[in-house]
Amino acid sequence: MTLYVDEAVVLRTQKLGEADRIITLLTRHHGRIRAVAKGVRRTTSRFGARLEPCSQVDLQLAVGRSLDVITQVVTIAPHGEAMCTDYPRYTTATAMLEAAERLTAEEREPATQQYLLLAAALKSMASNAHDAGQILDSFLLRSLAVAGYAPSFDACARCGSDGPHRAFAPAAGGMICANCRPTGVAMPAGETIVLLGALLAGDWAVADVAEQRHQREATGLVSAYLQWHLERGLRSLPHVERIAR
Structure with a gap:
């Protein structure tokens, strides 16, 4: 039996048979994987509660034919427990889990930066370090950038001319500059563009003091940008906006 160890964040779970679950994980060194947790739904399970969505764990796994098997679990940070009584914040975190899975589509492809981004964002969400919506928007922008879809908030995304520019086109x-601008594009406020740049850079000194109207406008632009590059939106995102924004 070939064994290996890794850190991971639990993205989602699904039932398998009468007592098992398939756990989808974003790992630090092995990318996104799906593994079986045998007997995890029994009340006598040694690590059932440790494999809930949002949990950050240290795992030992056995290589299997189609799915690997989880043999040991140690909790690093039970982020889900910290948010379970704050439904809006937990729902927002769920959107981050879905985005992380969508942006790491190839299983077992290394995704260390995505893992570190997700772990840090969940820690911020669980500790209530910043506004939940701002954490989500920052995570989505930075995760898209790591996946190769980095947005430009300064130079024109088409011709590269120096900004600031007024038009935003996902x-x-x-x-984009006035010369490259097509019809029907968004014309956000300058303060919104500054906020988007701060969220992308993780500059919370700027993001935390942004006015709510600029936060709402930034959220709409982030959602549009995400939907364009994923070709379809996140299933959880409209629900998050109704609850948490």
């Missing part, structure tokens, strides 16, 4: 890759 299909073009961000802000």
